[in-house]
Amino acid sequence: MDPTLAARALSAATEITGTALSGEDPGDVLETVVARAVELAEADLGLVMVRADDGQVVAEAAHGDTTQGLRGLAFSADSAAGQVARGGKPVVSEDFTVDPRTAPFVPPELQGFGPFAASAFGAGGRVLGALTVYRRHGGEPFSASTVEVLTAFAAQAGVVLALAEGANARHRVTLYQERERIARELHDVIVQRLYGAGMQLDRVRKNMRKRFAQADGARLSEAIDQLDQTIEEIRGTVRALRSPEPANQSVTATDLAESARGEVRIAGELLGYPPTLELSGELADIPAEQADHIRAALREALSNVVRHSGASETRVTLSRDAEGVKLRVRDNGSGVPQGVAKRGLRHLAERATTSGGRFSINSSPSLGTLVAFDVPLDQTV
Numbered sequence: 001m002d003p004t005l006a007a008r009a010l011s012a013a014t015e016i017t018g019t020a021l022s023g024e025d026p027g028d029v030l031e032t033v034v035a036r037a038v039e040l041a042e043a044d045l046g047l048v049m050v051r052a053d054d055g056q057v058v059a060e061a062a063h064g065d066t067t068q069g070l071r072g073l074a075f076s077a078d079s080a081a082g083q084v085a086r087g088g089k090p091v092v093s094e095d096f097t098v099d100p101r102t103a104p105f106v107p108p109e110l111q112g113f114g115p116f117a118a119s120a121f122g123a124g125g126r127v128l129g130a131l132t133v134y135r136r137h138g139g140e141p142f143s144a145s146t147v148e149v150l151t152a153f154a155a156q157a158g159v160v161l162a163l164a165e166g167a168n169a170r171h172r173v174t175l176y177q178e179r180e181r182i183a184r185e186l187h188d189v190i191v192q193r194l195y196g197a198g199m200q201l202d203r204v205r206k207n208m209r210k211r212f213a214q215a216d217g218a219r220l221s222e223a224i225d226q227l228d229q230t231i232e233e234i235r236g237t238v239r240a241l242r243s244p245e246p247a248n249q250s251v252t253a254t255d256l257a258e259s260a261r262g263e264v265r266i267a268g269e270l271l272g273y274p275p276t277l278e279l280s281g282e283l284a285d286i287p288a289e290q291a292d293h294i295r296a297a298l299r300e301a302l303s304n305v306v307r308h309s310g311a312s313e314t315r316v317t318l319s320r321d322a323e324g325v326k327l328r329v330r331d332n333g334s335g336v337p338q339g340v341a342k343r344g345l346r347h348l349a350e351r352a353t354t355s356g357g358r359f360s361i362n363s364s365p366s367l368g369t370l371v372a373f374d375v376p377l378d379q380t381v
Contacts, residue, residue, distance in 0.1 A: 015036065034047065114139060271311075336363045359372070
């Protein structure tokens with residue numbers, strides 16, 4: 001191997017390694033790879049071709065005198081590039097437009113070139129595609145030493161890019177897990193505390209003596225509204241933190257039974273009696289998104305019981321069966337007053353639509369209130 005050419009290849013590979021591991025966009029890294037390959041091979045054109053699932057290879061990056069129309073160009077799995085991309089040996093031709101191995105697969109865009117070389121982009125189990133270089137008709141064929149250096153460079157650059165993409169994917173998963181942890185703490189801790197504080201304030205407002213009701217009652221009502229708004233804003237932040245998810249990353253499961261116990265416990269402190277809670281089915285592995293819908297429905301239903309019903313009995317039933325998760329909250333109170341809690345009920349109707357589920361509420365002064373909220377689950381969960 002030519003020592004000078006080998007040194008240049010090592011320098012180029014070092015540059016690629018630094019660029020890839022710095023978190024640069026993979027497309028930019030490919031552009032750098034093909035540019036350095038053209039310089040090393042003293043070629044007129046270079047292409048980085050990435051292997052598709054069907055065995056075809058697609059030009060993802062190009063560098064040289066003429067690159068227009070080359071990016072996105074697809075080559076057959078039987079072409080020289082396609083064979084090399086499957087881990088085959090390098091292919092070299094003095095004129096690939098007449099060479100029987102390559103001529104049937106030369107697209108019109110490359111008819112002006114002759115000397116050709118293709119090497120695997122990556123090595124071992126990390127072959128991503130093929131790196132090809134071209135010289136115009138009449139140019140010198142690629143020497144054996146040039147092809148040797150090109151092959152070593154392509155192998156190393158491909159492996160580096162594959163490793164960098166894996167490292168970036170792990171970083172994204174770690175970041176997502178941290179975002180999920182923050183979202184869970186916001187949702188399960190902060191929102192519950194704000195919810196409890198709002199219920200306490202509402203209870204104080206209702207129990208105040210009449211001589212304070214007009215002035216202090218108005219201020220308390222404003223504080224309660226602000227707490228409700230804050231809770232909605234935090235829920236929006238939680239949704240933003242939980243989306244988007246990294247590709248192929250399973251959604252974090254939630255113990256919905258434990259969440260339900262927490263909601264019922266807070267409501268019991270405010271009601272002055274413990275609501276009955278009935279749980280059935282496997283509730284420990286509910287995906288976070290569906291669990292969030294159920295928790296919101298339970299919280300809104302219990303909030304209405306505390307604020308408006310005057311009930312002496314409240315029963316919460318949470319179950320999972322073959323169809324999904326079903327929530328029922330029933331009380332023996334005076335029903336939901338007309339025009340009250342419209343915003344919360346509207347949000348639950350929207351959640352039911354979003355989750356592909358069902359929401360209904362039946363309420364009357366004589367029979368109390370029944371809130372029903374059903375969410376389907378993917379049976380592979």
